[in-house]
Amino acid sequence: MKQRIDIFIFADALGWAIASRRRFAENLLPVRNKCETLLGYSSTCDPTILTGAVPSDHGHFSFFIKAPSESPFSNLRPFGILPEIVAGHHRVRNKVSKFIARRQGYTGYFQLYSVPFSKLPYLDYSEKKDIYEPGGITGGQTTIFEHWQKSGKPWVRSDWRLSDPENIAHARAEIEKGQVELIYLFTAKLDAVMHKYGVDHPEVDAAFDQFEKNLQSLADLASRHYRDVRIHLFSDHGMADVHVCSDLLPRWNKLGLKYGRDYIAVWDSTMARFWFSDETSRTTATAWLAAQPDGEILTDERLAGYGCLFPDRKYGELFYLLPSGSLFVPSFLNQRKVTAMHGYAPEHPDSAAAWMSNADTLPVRSLPGIFPVMKAASEA
Template identity: 40%
Template sequence: MKQRLDLFIMIDACGWEIIKDRPHFLQTLAPHRRKLESVFGYSSTCVPSILSGRWPDEHHNWCYFIHDPENSPFRSLRWLRWLPKALTSRRIVRRHLTKMVKSALGFKGYFDLYNIPFHLIHLFDFTEKKSPLQPRGMNRGPNIFDLLVEKGTPYFVTDPGLSEPINRDRLIADIETERIDFAFQYWAGLDGLLHQVGNQSPQIDSKLAEYEAWITQTMEAARKHYREVNLHVFSDHGMANCDHHLDLKSQIDALGLRIGADYNAVYDSTMARFWFFSIEARDKITAALKKVPEGRIMPEEELRRLRAHFENGRFGELIFLVKEGVLIVPSHMGERPIRAMHGYHPHDPQSYATLFSSSPHIPADITHIPHIHRLMEKSLDKTESTTTGLSPGALAA
């Protein structure tokens, strides 16, 4: 029997508003729960922030697509513009194309072509070419897996290319062979479900019950093979129902400006990001956005406070954010509406994340999702101390 195992399990989109009225969820296994503030951005931002303990303006894993024609890896895809839009706008076609393009370009992280128009795709670069779930996987700086490698700690990490049940079984197998001292399990199924059914569906309880059963199964195996097992279950953000749809693209198209010559834009699901190549384009688009009641232009000072301001305008020279519950559609993320979305302001009610723990001794300063990294780091210090027979204080000295 091994001495210690630290289990970190991330349930994507299991927000505070979703679980606050479900007190029985993980009540036995991880009864100590806490509301956490998320970061400004999507999962492309949240997950790297958790894994690195740093903020978007530090790790530079923010939004996926950016204006960068000089470094675009997609120039060879322009011929796809000749295919009928009725074909290329179908999600199943895009999925197959995404797999082929990801393989051809050697991208290791999450990748999706989404709804980027093929006649414009040569204007864009994609920012997650590496996987944040691997060592040296951040755009800037280290992550927890770099630290695990440095310390020589054997660990498990989810393989995003495999299903949730397979990753569950792989972790349990590693526990039963006592191969690991640390685990990072990442389940994204709830996120996908909430996008489809919204945050009030009875299907949520079924999914949470399934996760609780899996965690129970994992813990039962762990307690048979480790003297001490520490469990932390957490999320990256919540999910808001989308009851209002905004066709922002049509309003900007009506200004008569030329994409690629006057400006470029990425229409995400909850924000629009613009780059300007003329004063006229900047003035016209800024004036138009100020008249859109469903959202607002994010001031530089506020972006700085949220740690999502980038001096070179890499992710957009102007960021327009919609109100919680508004969905930009059509967008570069999809042609059709979905029931719920995240990526709103971190202070909006449905944006808050959660932390469940088996330990009653979670420090009071664990208040934001990047702070989860502190718990992971601390667990490695404890593991090292039990292995060497020294106290954490002796190691620090």
């Protein structure tokens, strides 16, 4: 029998507010606290979890950015004239996404979402490489997996392309072999179910129940093969029910500024990011946005405080953020309303991530604190 195993379980969107209200896995994981998240989405948070670095250092924030010169999507221009009913169809977009990823050699997660084909020739995609593989982090940081590899301890991790049942089955098979000492288990079902049904719904209750059963069963299995079973569960961000749909995008389009000539913008689900061609456009846009009741402009001071002020302005010169529970409909991410969303001000209680463990570890108060615990486990 092996001495010790550390199982690190990532649960996308397992917010602290939701988990603590549900008293989720309280018996199994009694060491638990709120974990501060970051501004942005999983694309911002996950590189921080894997490296311990803040976004302005690891260089990841949001998927779509202004193309520095030639856009990898420039030859998609002909698609721009397709009627929106065809171009907006998710099957069409999934096929085109796969085609682009293959042609461009993208190894990471790539999805066109609802970015209009007419806007793509002005844009680029920031996460071209698989962030879980060596060399995948833009800022050049090594991920936890390279540290685990160097430690000499046997380790495995999930394939984020696979479903939760497949990844859980993989972890169980490794535990049964009794050799592995470090596991990173990736799960995303809670995120998907909550986006679809909202944070409180019978389908969500069922998903939480199933997840808790899976965790307990994993812990039981591990305790048959190891003397010291350490289970650590954490998330990247929380989730909030959507109560308000903002039509800021169609209203913005009536302002008279021309996309591509005066400005470039990316409309994420809860945040719009702008780059301007000249000072007149910038002044017009800033004044107009500041007067809209939907959300707020994020100052550079605030972005810096979030660790999200990128000196090269790669992710935007001006950021406009919606309050928790609001959603741009439409946006470049979704055409229609989504029942629940994340990507709001990190200090909002519904945004916070969670840290839960059955063992005392280094304190984890915010996302960068997860990496040191994973690293310490390989040095124990």
